[in-house]
Structures are given as C-alpha cells and as structure tokens.
Amino acid sequence: MTDKPKSAVGIQYQADNPQQAPKIVAKGFGELAEEIIALAREHGVLVHEDEQLAGFLNSLDLGQEIPRELYIVIAELIAFSYVLQGKFPNSWNNMHGKVDDKA
Numbered sequence: 001m002t003d004k005p006k007s008a009v010g011i012q013y014q015a016d017n018p019q020q021a022p023k024i025v026a027k028g029f030g031e032l033a034e035e036i037i038a039l040a041r042e043h044g045v046l047v048h049e050d051e052q053l054a055g056f057l058n059s060l061d062l063g064q065e066i067p068r069e070l071y072i073v074i075a076e077l078i079a080f081s082y083v084l085q086g087k088f089p090n091s092w093n094n095m096h097g098k099v100d101d102k103a
Contacts, residue, residue, distance in 0.1 A: 008034075010027065027057070
C-alpha cells in the first residue's frame with residue numbers, strides 16, 4: 001500500500017474586507033506541501049489538517065476565491081483560529097463562559 005503524498009493549500013482572508021471570499025494563495029503536494037506547512041508555522045499561521053478539504057481546495061487555481069459552498073466551513077476555521085489566538089470580536093459576549101476572553 002502506497003501512501004498518497006501530503007498536500008497543502010494556503011488561503012488568505014482579508015479581515016478588513018469581510019465581503020471578499022478567501023482566496024487560494026499557495027498549494028502543492030509532497031515536498032512543496034511540507035515547505036508550505038513549515039513556512040506557515042514559521043510565520044505563526046495556524047495549520048488545519050483535513051485531507052478531504054485540502055484535496056478539494058487543491059483542485060482550485062491560485063488566486064481563485066473559494067466556492068460559496070465552502071464559505072461556512074472556511075468561516076468556522078477562520079473564526080476558530082482567531083479564538084485560539086485570543087482574538088474576539090467586540091460584540092462577542094461569551095454567553096456560555098467556556099473561553100476566557102480576558103486572557
């Protein structure tokens with residue numbers, strides 16, 4: 001059984017322009033994928049590993065906006081990455097008290 005080469009896709013989201021969909025800014029397989037992941041981590045970019053999502057996103061062209069069908073998935077990943085970094089919107093009220101937004 002042969003392992004498939006690892007794939008990686010980088011997306012960019014412009015927080016100052018929430019009306020614009022995230023775009024594909026990097027993609028690759030094998031060694032190139034490993035380099036993309038290493039560079040992302042070096043620059044503090046959170047890495048989410050999802051083979052199926054990466055496979056689909058790799059079918060898109062560089063510079064292409066993600067399709068509308070993936071908006072919710074990508075938005076949830078972006079929002080979760082902000083929470084992991086301790087960033088919260090001003091209007092967020094943490095109604096369940098599960099995350100310490102004063103840290």
